[in-house]
Amino acid sequence: MSKTESRRRFLTSISMLAAGTALGGVPALNFGLKNRKLKVVLVGTGVRGTSFWGKRIVDEFSDSIDYVGLCDNNPGRLAYAKEYMGVSCDTYSDFDTMIAENRPDLVIVTTTDATHHQFIVRGLELGCDVLTEKPLTTDEQKCQQILDAERRYDKNLIVGFNYRWSPYSTKIKELLQNDTIGKITSVDFNWYLNTYHGASYFRRWHGLREVGGTLWVHKATHHFDLLNWWLDSDPEEVSAYGDLELYGSNNEFRGNNCRDCDYKSECKFHWDITKDKRMMDLYVNNEQYDGYIRDNCLFRKEINIYDKMSAQIKYRNNTLVNYSLTTYSPFEGWRIAFNGTKGRIEASLDIPYHEQQQLSQDELHALEMDQGDAGEKRSQPIIVHKVWQDYETVQVPYSRGGHGGGDEKLQNKIFKNPEAKDPFDRAAGIRDGAMSILIGIAARKSIESGEPVRIAELTDLEPRAVRL
Structure with a gap:
């Protein structure tokens, strides 16, 4: 077998966990030719992405994988994620640019659930295997898009059911x-x-x-x-x-968020995010970029x-x-x-x-x-x-x-x-x-x-x- 053929077999067999096709069946789990580390990128730098699929992988499996890119629409969280995970890769706000510049083997998707399909489909289309956090997506139309893409592009999709x-x-x-x-x-x-x-x-x-x-x-x-x-x-x-x-709207009082709520003393659900350094560093310190509030009121009417x-x-x-x-x-x-x-x-x-x-x-x-x-x-x-x-x-x-x-x-x-x-x-x-x-x-x-x-x-x- 030539080196090119071995390399191709390696890249097609890194389905790793359980890709399978939409019709069922699980291919052999095999890293194949180990002539270099697996190139991995992460899109979505929240808690689960930066810890379980981020820092833990870096700490435990650095002999077999190499993070080559991180992507998020929040530059503050990106900077924090890079430091927290202990990686030296580039960071990106644009997914396609990250893929084009690094040509990764595997894309890990840990964005909000309703956007999973965007990065799964695009990752498969750009020639990558994809690992996504659960859930796969949020409705049947997006699910069908993913099924079609997995068939069309002959790449593998892994779902992280632990x-x-x-x-x-x-x-x-x-x-x-x-x-x-x-x-x-x-x-x-x-x-x-x-x-x-x-x-x-x-x-x-x-x-x-x-x-x-x-x-x-x-x-x-x-x-x-x-x-x-x-x-x-x-x-x-x-x-x-x-x-x-x-x-939601079932309570008689509500506040903007737990930090500045007027009802701290009487709300049994009050949560003091300021006592959690990781939550402060990852979310509160980066609210200015996208407006995402991690300690929102449980009783806000939009729930x-x-x-x-x-x-x-x-x-x-x-x-x-x-x-x-x-x-x-x-x-x-x-x-x-x-x-x-x-x-x-x-x-x-x-x-x-x-x-x-x-x-x-x-x-x-x-x-x-x-x-x-x-x-x-x-x-x-x-x-x-x-x-x-x-x-x-x-x-x-x-x-x-x-x-x-x-x-x-x-x-x-x-x-x-x-x-x-x-x-x-x-x-x-x-x-x-x-x-x-x-x-x-x-x-x-x-x-x-x-x-x-x-x-x-x-x-x-x-x-x-x-x-x-």
Whole structure:
């Protein structure tokens, strides 16, 4: 094989995590010829971009990747991102210029959700593989644009789903995959966001549906992806309800932002951003450039997303799922129950009266987001109850840091062990990204129309009884 052929094979095989095509299938994960580092650029220099896909990659994988460009429309955040990440690359306000001057192998997209499609499509068009933060995008038209581009330009798209990679989620997959409770017939899945983390979405840009697509898309895409992966099937139809009853215009008082609010002493949701140096350096010090306020009032009248959500999802394999998302729970956690022909599996994390937690809710969130080895190592139970038998408790090793250990394992798969075979198929590509957001988009449309919405009516992807 010539050097040119080897080089071409390298560039086509750096799909890294799980590109796959819109028709399904995951190509071999292989860095190929290692005659130079992977050239990477980042567009969108917010918290997630500069930390998880920025500084952590620089710190952990500098032997295999090289940041060659950063792009954002806020010059202050760009300057901060360059220093915080510890890179020496050029910074850009124009995406096309960055690509033309650096010819990167991989574009990482961490902009606001409604703009993901712009950089995904353009990145593919300009000959790059693309890794995007979840969600893939925010509506079915943009989703179709991405599907068309991925087919047209023969490049790879990776979606950064980290929850699949936590040991606890993986153990659930293993139990289901091994037919522990037979054919799955129904699922109850409840996710609880607390008044610290849940409220934070409503003070950020996520509170505007035109930017974040509502939490049906931005947050629940994680949960729907887990369901699709656990059940190994595609969603077929969604019926949903939702409303905005606590945040937004539902309060009798409001301020400009938490820093200068007249109601600091009486608002239980008050958040003092001045005590967080990173938030000050990244956002507050750069408000002058784009007007983005990180500590906006939770009760501003322009908030137009839902704060309570419930959906019923029918899968192509006839599994029925009841799902709910609460954004103002006293605690943050989740619980799920799978009903099968041979029994039932129950699982939950971070339910305080199950775990006798001593940490506050903001401390728990900080540990989850920490990219180090945060939190004590311990085990969490999964209950397996077979028909006509007593229940069994399966203990699963667990730590809070990096989304339950999923962050580290996801990045190790991308940058350290791309060729390792994964018996649980945790790699997520374009079809996975599309199917997860289409549930949320269908739920949003069902609320607005009062009717069930079929997934096949949203894009040209046809739901399958068994995922590929």
